[in-house]
Amino acid sequence: MKIAVLSSHTSSLFWFRIDMMKDFIKNGHTVIALGSAPEAEWKDKFREHHIDYRQLEVDRNGVNPLKDIKTFKQLQKFMKEEKPDKIFAYQAKTVVYGSIAAKITGIDEVYPLIAGLGSIFRGNGLKNRIVKTIMKAQYWTAFKCSNKVFFQNEDDRNECIVNGLIKKENTTIINGSGVDLEKFQPQKLPDKPTFLFIGRLIKDKGIVEYLSACSAIKEKYPDVRCLLVGPFDSNPSALKQEELEPYIKNGTIEYFGEQSDVRPFISQCSTYLLPSYHEGTPKTVLEAMAMGRPIITSDAPGCRETVNDSENGFLVPIKDINSLTEKMEYFIFYKEMCEKMGNKSLKIAREKYDVKIINQSIIKTMGL
DSSP states (O other), rough: EEEEEEEEEEHHHHHHHHHHHHHHHTTTTEEEEEESSHHHHHHHHHHTTTTTEEEEOTOOOOOOOHHHHHHHHHHHHHHHHOOEEEOOOOEEHHHHHHHHHHHHTOOOOEEEEEEOOOOOTTOSHHHHHHHHHHHHHHHHHHTTTTTTTTESSSSHHHHHHHTOOGGGGEEEOOTOOBBBBTTTTOOOOOOOOEEEEEOBBGGGGGGHHOOOOOHHHHOOTTEEEEEEEEOOOOOBBOOOOOHHHHHTTTTSSSEHHHHOOHHHHHHHHHEEEEOSOOSSSOOHHHHHTTTTTEEEEEEEETTGGGGOBBBEEEEEEEHHHHHHHHHHHHHHHOOOHHHHHHHHHHHHHHHHHHHHHHHHHHHHHHHH
């Protein structure tokens, strides 16, 4: 069969879905991947894995209807010409426009993934309510065009069911995008307490809370290291470079920008942090768990599933800088707990988040 995998963010498509696409190919299918970045930058990277990459003109954070219409028409054209047998789509715009375009062009098998509902579904304010109303209508339409909808956590699935967007029998839960346990293997902990955050530098990821907690920790424990890996972003809530610069200059954090391989940085840390406001299931947390690191993350949708509180790390309230700082301090005082909780993280990663198990669940659901 010919499988089209749609996303509005090419780097996410490559780093988060490459194992799934490779498993599709192992089962004898061909894969075409559609993302927002230019083909010149990405075509060869996908080709190395026998995947055909095409650029899709999509403004993933914009609200310009003319641009969205252009995206929809491009998807229609693609589907008429390529006639894929099945569609796997994730991220809001490609889920909505991809599902509808598939239905219109006679493609009967569409499988969207909701990898986190995002701030729109849980935010406040008039503008937020208007956008949420539109998105609910769009998701309802997309789900009507779909065979089965994948969710990565119960919170997001229940939110959609309660809002009347989908029936439970048309959904299935998968444990995130999984982690490659052959690639991400346990590593020796560093001697010096070291904290790490990996992610896009947007406020919904908890970057402001991380920086504030690091400032408090460094003031009391100057020798502790606080690492930051991740790109600046076009999201409206993105941190600006001038906002980050003071933390770099005064030595609060060591910033390494965007990295294609995060393993060397996870190896340097003794504790991994992600104080995000919401996630589908955070892949970086799974990668840190697979490398034997304890986790501090938010008691928030998608995050709370990764941590058994006080066993493989700690859950802290959303936006609670004091709690975040206290848990960081705990791992400074009780260094032996980094290894104990890190071993528990590794056990959970192996039992629950092995990418091979998750991909087989997707393959079975899609009839591949």
